[in-house]
Amino acid sequence: MTLSAAPRISCEVIDTRPDVARIFNIQRYSLNDGRGIRTVVFFKGCPHTCPWCANPESMSSKIETVRRESKCLHCTPCLRDADECPSGAFERIGRDVTLNELEREVMKDDVFFRSSGGxxxxxxxxxxxxxxxATRFLQRLRRYGxxxxxxxxGDAPLSxxxxxxxxxxxxxxDLKIMAPEQARAVVNMNQPRVLDNLRSLVAEGVNVIPRVPxxxxxxxxxxxxxxxxxxxxPSGIRQLHLLPFxxxxxxKYRLLGHPWTMSQVATPDADEIAAIRVLAERAGFQVTLGG
Known part of the structure; x- marks a missing residue:
């Protein structure tokens, strides 16, 4: 079965201010995005159009306002102002943070990083x-160890x-659709560049862990x-993460007013996942289910 692509949403590159970033969430105590207990910073904006994206609020680089019907008092007149809304029904998705602000916020969790290896x-x-x-931010974190x-x-210029x-x-x-034409048509991805970039990272000694949704x-x-x-x-990589749909x-799609085109798609059953896992393990990979 081949399904249609998600609606294409314009996403501008917004790194013109290297001291300010636009994020939409900071998730603490995560166990699925690297080793140990982690704090995950979610950056807003994505050039891709994956129909299965679990974070549709990340697609647009713009700050958005949504309304939660369950909280709405239906004030008259409604100003649709997240700062003034008395019930919290109107919620702003996305905010701008400086390097100093983000550093202070994530380093509140340093004790968990050190105790868990996260x-x-x-x-x-x-x-x-x-x-x-992001590069400047990680440079700061590495100074703390x-x-x-x-x-x-990985779909960007190597520079x-x-x-x-x-x-x-x-x-x-992430490695998604390997066929270049389908990757371009469905998820707006330059797959040859993605694969070239992965090879280049490995050649430079970067620790790359591939993941396949x-x-x-x-x-x-x-x-x-x-x-x-x-x-x-041929890359010598022997770790592989499998991420079931x-x-x-x-x-979130309903909240944003976007269509969810995957509603009729069943989640993979245990046998389907096991078959893929066996295929990878027979090829010599250490497989992790989840990230």
């Missing part, structure tokens, strides 16, 4: 859209990716997984 992961959206800020990671699709990746203890690198109709079939494995084997993002 650290800070930069996610999104796509962190490469704000690469200069904090373990650092990014989650990325943006490499300086950031070199500040990371690990790069969680298992999406029915897109990536969850043996042909695509085989192409992933055949690409990775889920429906957890659907309420």
């Amino acid at each position: 650290g800070v992961t930069l996610s999104g959206g796509e962190v490469l859209m704000q690469a200069p800020f 904090v373990h650092t990671a990014i989650e990325t699709a 943006r990716l490499l300086p950031l990746a070199q500040q990371c203890d690990e790069v969680l690198f 298992l999406i029915p109709g897109y990536t969850l079939h043996p042909a695509n997984i085989t192409r992933v494995l055949e690409f990775l084997i 889920h429906q957890y993002g659907e309420p």
Whole structure:
């Protein structure tokens, strides 16, 4: 089954101010975005159009306002002002932070990093859209000895990716649709550049951990997984994370007023996931389910 692409949403590169970034969430006590207990900073804005994206609030680089019907008092007149809303029904998604502000905020969790071997992961959206800020931010964290990671699709000029990746203890690198034409049509991705960038990171000694989202109709079939494995084997990488599709993002689409085109797509069952896992393990990979 082949499904349609998600609506294309314009996302500008917003790294013109390297001392200020636009984020939409800071998630503490995460166990799924790198080793140990982690604080994950979610950057706003993404150039890709993955129909299965679980964070639709990350797609636009603009600050957005949403209304939660369950909280709304239906004031008359309604000013749609998140700062003035008496019930909190109107909520602003996205805020701008400086390097100093973000540093202070994440370092509140330093005790958890040190006790668990965890650290800070930069996610999104796509962190490469704000690469200069992210690079400077990770440089600061590394001076404290904090373990650092990014989650990325790697689809940007190497000149943006490499300086950031070199500040990371690990790069969680998504590999999605391997066929170049389909990757361009469905997720607006330059797949040849993605693969070239992964090779370059490995050649530069960056610790790259590939991750494959298992999406029915897109990536969850043996042909695509085989192409992933055949690409990775010459690199010497032997870790692989498999990320099964889920429906957890659907309420966010409703909140934002965006269509959720994956509503009829079933989550992969245990047998489907096991078959992919066996395929990867037979190819010599250490497989982790989840991130």
